[in-house]
Amino acid sequence: MQRLALSEDDKSVRDWFIQTMKDLKCNVTVDEMGNIFAVRPGRRADVPATFIGSHLDTQPTGGRYDGILGVLAGIEVIKTMNDMGLETEGGVGVVDWTNEEGARFPISMISSGVWAECIPLAHAHNLKEVPTVASLPTAASAPETMKSALQKIGYLGDVPCSYKSTPMAAHFEVHIEQGPYLVSANQRVGVVTAVQAYRWFRLNVIGRDTHTGTTAFEHRADALYAFAQMMVRAREVASSKGCLASVGIVEAKPGSVNTVPGEVSFSLDIRGPETELVAEVEKELRTAFDAIAAAEGAGIGKPCRVEWTLDFDSPAVKFHEDCIDCVQQSAQAVVADASVADTTSLVRTIMSGAGHDSVFTSKRVPTSMIFIPCKDGLSHHPEEFSTADDCATGASVILQAVVRYDRK
Amino acid sequence: MQRLALSEDDKSVRDWFIQTMKDLKCNVTVDEMGNIFAVRPGRRADVPATFIGSHLDTQPTGGRYDGILGVLAGIEVIKTMNDMGLETEGGVGVVDWTNEEGARFPISMISSGVWAECIPLAHAHNLKEVPTVASLPTAASAPETMKSALQKIGYLGDVPCSYKSTPMAAHFEVHIEQGPYLVSANQRVGVVTAVQAYRWFRLNVIGRDTHTGTTAFEHRADALYAFAQMMVRAREVASSKGCLASVGIVEAKPGSVNTVPGEVSFSLDIRGPETELVAEVEKELRTAFDAIAAAEGAGIGKPCRVEWTLDFDSPAVKFHEDCIDCVQQSAQAVVADASVADTTSLVRTIMSGAGHDSVFTSKRVPTSMIFIPCKDGLSHHPEEFSTADDCATGASVILQAVVRYDRK
Ligand SMILES: NC(=O)NCCC(=O)O
Ligand SMILES: NC(=O)NCCC(=O)O
Numbered sequence: 001m002q003r004l005a006l007s008e009d010d011k012s013v014r015d016w017f018i019q020t021m022k023d024l025k026c027n028v029t030v031d032e033m034g035n036i037f038a039v040r041p042g043r044r045a046d047v048p049a050t051f052i053g054s055h056l057d058t059q060p061t062g063g064r065y066d067g068i069l070g071v072l073a074g075i076e077v078i079k080t081m082n083d084m085g086l087e088t089e090g091g092v093g094v095v096d097w098t099n100e101e102g103a104r105f106p107i108s109m110i111s112s113g114v115w116a117e118c119i120p121l122a123h124a125h126n127l128k129e130v131p132t133v134a135s136l137p138t139a140a141s142a143p144e145t146m147k148s149a150l151q152k153i154g155y156l157g158d159v160p161c162s163y164k165s166t167p168m169a170a171h172f173e174v175h176i177e178q179g180p181y182l183v184s185a186n187q188r189v190g191v192v193t194a195v196q197a198y199r200w201f202r203l204n205v206i207g208r209d210t211h212t213g214t215t216a217f218e219h220r221a222d223a224l225y226a227f228a229q230m231m232v233r234a235r236e237v238a239s240s241k242g243c244l245a246s247v248g249i250v251e252a253k254p255g256s257v258n259t260v261p262g263e264v265s266f267s268l269d270i271r272g273p274e275t276e277l278v279a280e281v282e283k284e285l286r287t288a289f290d291a292i293a294a295a296e297g298a299g300i301g302k303p304c305r306v307e308w309t310l311d312f313d314s315p316a317v318k319f320h321e322d323c324i325d326c327v328q329q330s331a332q333a334v335v336a337d338a339s340v341a342d343t344t345s346l347v348r349t350i351m352s353g354a355g356h357d358s359v360f361t362s363k364r365v366p367t368s369m370i371f372i373p374c375k376d377g378l379s380h381h382p383e384e385f386s387t388a389d390d391c392a393t394g395a396s397v398i399l400q401a402v403v404r405y406d407r408k
Numbered sequence: 409m410q411r412l413a414l415s416e417d418d419k420s421v422r423d424w425f426i427q428t429m430k431d432l433k434c435n436v437t438v439d440e441m442g443n444i445f446a447v448r449p450g451r452r453a454d455v456p457a458t459f460i461g462s463h464l465d466t467q468p469t470g471g472r473y474d475g476i477l478g479v480l481a482g483i484e485v486i487k488t489m490n491d492m493g494l495e496t497e498g499g500v501g502v503v504d505w506t507n508e509e510g511a512r513f514p515i516s517m518i519s520s521g522v523w524a525e526c527i528p529l530a531h532a533h534n535l536k537e538v539p540t541v542a543s544l545p546t547a548a549s550a551p552e553t554m555k556s557a558l559q560k561i562g563y564l565g566d567v568p569c570s571y572k573s574t575p576m577a578a579h580f581e582v583h584i585e586q587g588p589y590l591v592s593a594n595q596r597v598g599v600v601t602a603v604q605a606y607r608w609f610r611l612n613v614i615g616r617d618t619h620t621g622t623t624a625f626e627h628r629a630d631a632l633y634a635f636a637q638m639m640v641r642a643r644e645v646a647s648s649k650g651c652l653a654s655v656g657i658v659e660a661k662p663g664s665v666n667t668v669p670g671e672v673s674f675s676l677d678i679r680g681p682e683t684e685l686v687a688e689v690e691k692e693l694r695t696a697f698d699a700i701a702a703a704e705g706a707g708i709g710k711p712c713r714v715e716w717t718l719d720f721d722s723p724a725v726k727f728h729e730d731c732i733d734c735v736q737q738s739a740q741a742v743v744a745d746a747s748v749a750d751t752t753s754l755v756r757t758i759m760s761g762a763g764h765d766s767v768f769t770s771k772r773v774p775t776s777m778i779f780i781p782c783k784d785g786l787s788h789h790p791e792e793f794s795t796a797d798d799c800a801t802g803a804s805v806i807l808q809a810v811v812r813y814d815r816k
Pocket of ligand 2: 211258474508509510516517762763764
């Protein structure tokens with residue numbers, strides 16, 4: 001599945017989502033970041049709705065579950081409530097957050113970030129698409145900004161993007177685990193209590209273009225060779241601290257077989273269970289990368305330099321006890337009919353390795369998440385898969401969690 | 409200077425070159441590879457002309473001397489002969505070879521290669537431009553082939569591209585050294601006796617796309633991490649054998665900050681003084697790269713794989729004794745008036761680290777080259793520079809060498 005944020009395909013699924021929610025008698029609004037909120041009214045108009053949210057965009061080579069499951073589960077919840085004639089105190093909403101993946105526009109969860117007033121609207125509107133996502137027809141010309149992309153597909157809404165304009169009682173999200181713990185332990189539900197910290201950087205290594213055939217190694221300031229050493233080092237340092245460090249994007253210039261690249265830019269994604277650990281990895285890598293750069297080109301007195309830009313910083317998050325309790329109880333209720341001796345063991349608490357829009361909603365309203373197992377723990381890959389049973393379990397748990405929360 | 413082969417800028421300089429040569433009373437022909445041959449007739453019509461050749465294309469971030477000096481020196485030689493009313497036995501020609509750099513179309517010296525019947529015409533015509541040279545307006549759409557690019561700028565000539573259709577008595581070429589030997593020893597002329605061997609490969613590393621935040625290192629088949637290790641290893645292995653190994657182009661897919669790249673393609677340029685040494689480096693790297701690939705992803709039983717494609721193979725070349733002698737004598741004559749005790753020391757024999765069209769002409773006709781010093785030994789860089797004096801020396805030496813050869 002390739003449905004990059006704000007592409008024509010994203011427009012199609014958005015149109016479908018809005019029509020579906022209207023058919024289910026929901027009130028639909030679109031904000032300035034293209035977030036779509038659909039609310040099934042409750043008994044009381046004076047309290048905000050409890051939301052189920054996730055995203056419909058994917059990675060360039062993404063799957064059919066990451067994010068999509070969460071929105072579809074929301075739709076199923078509304079359908080089921082309608083079928084059952086179930087009334088709630090507050091309304092129940094479903095939200096499709098824009099560009100959660102950070103694949104086309106390189107800040108993940110950016111639109112829930114603006115809603116939470118953690119990311120300024122102007123910063124988000126001006127963010128440019130990454131050049132490597134070249135399969136987008138627009139990328140051929142100048143890179144699109146989020147604002148121009150929103151306008152192009154008609155999803156620049158007029159509701160201010162803020163938790164003040166679109167308040168929520170709470171935010172729940174069901175998602176595939178994207179990791180191997182549930183599937184390998186044969187467990188059915190993860191009660192997500194926390195999300196690990198991460199930071200995204202863009203780095204530039206500046207060396208010197210020169211001829212590959214006539215320039216001895218000691219006369220080079222090879223920016224790509226420096227990059228290669230940095231990437232190897234990044235894994236070493238991250239490993240040593242129980243963290244992760246990954247490069248997803250790399251560009252070498254000028255890009256000719258027989259010219260040593262004089263400029264390399266790359267993305268660096270550092271993650272770890274504690275905000276402090278991510279900071280430590282960053283600190284060590286800054287020192288290590290400076291040393292690598294300084295050595296490459298030292299022979300000609302023109303060493304490489306390396307520049308860091310922080311694009312995105314997501315500290316570790318702990319979800320809200322009330323929401324965690326609702327999910328915990330709902331999960332136990334849903335798995336109770338399983339034919340195993342101890343059904344409680346089918347549910348576990350878990351930390352999320354990936355970021356989710358729930359990270360930002362948690363800054364403003366009680367929030368928590370539900371994980372279901374996925375094949376091989378694989379995601380951001382076309383083979384991403386969860387069984388229909390597991391998806392149904394996730395939808396049942398979130399329905400119960402929302403009802404439990406509404407009744408609190 | 410950025411004048412990629414067969415771009416609009418290349419068309420302009422070609423038009424200028426043809427007009428200049430016609431004004432100098434030369435007969436101009438263009439062959440099926442867009443090579444432009446301009447001949448000043450000699451006394452006898454029954455013998456082929458002696459040629460001075462090089463190229464007018466540059467790297468994406470190239471200089472103003474690499475190749476260009478050789479063609480301009482040829483023009484100066486013809487002008488000087490006209491001014492002096494100098495008659496030669498055979499004609500004297502100047503040739504601009506197409507896409508010598510191999511920067512836009514990734515086979516260097518391809519058009520002299522077709523002329524020498526070492527590269528099939530169809531192979532050259534079908535060769536696609538590299539995707540990274542994105543500054544070309546055409547690269548926005550489908551990549552151009554050499555044939556379509558030749559047609560587009562009107563330089564698909566009708567003369568068959570072959571040494572049989574455009575014969576030469578000999579081929580001489582003057583070029584900046586592109587290395588540090590002459591400039592650092594204060595020497596004025598390099599008599600080029602040989603060219604080192606090189607091979608160009610395109611490699612693909614296939615791993616598995618996955619999430620950067622949820623996938624432990626041991627669960628990854630990170631094609632870019634494998635690449636990074638390969639590049640580090642390539643320098644080690646090449647160094648140990650007195651060879652060079654360089655990566656100029658790298659592309660990682662899908663190209664998203666939070667997806668571990670499942671596919672990386674890159675160029676590898678291996679060079680060494682002996683054909684056999686280059687083969688040894690290749691052999692060691694094939695083993696080393698296989699081992700690196702096998703280790704990355706072993707934890708999930710889906711290791712990376714690496715595939716090699718040989719794009720271009722240029723064995724080591726030894727130039728022709730007769731041509732070398734003509735250059736040697738001419739160089740000594742030109743530097744003889746220098747105010748140093750031993751002028752012979754201003755001239756040295758030298759091996760070329762870079763490939764040149766003379767490599768291919770040498771397969772069919774007596775050939776040799778002349779090097780002049782360049783600043784810092786730098787080329788394929790905008791700061792490439794040679795003094796006017798050194799350029800004049802090069803032009804004087806090649807004039808004398810051609811005349812000497814003509815009189816043999
Ligand atoms: N769930 C998910 O893949 N989110 C994208 C943000 C991240 O990279 O963690
Ligand atoms: N002279 C020169 O830069 N030629 C390009 C071919 C090569 O890479 O050696």
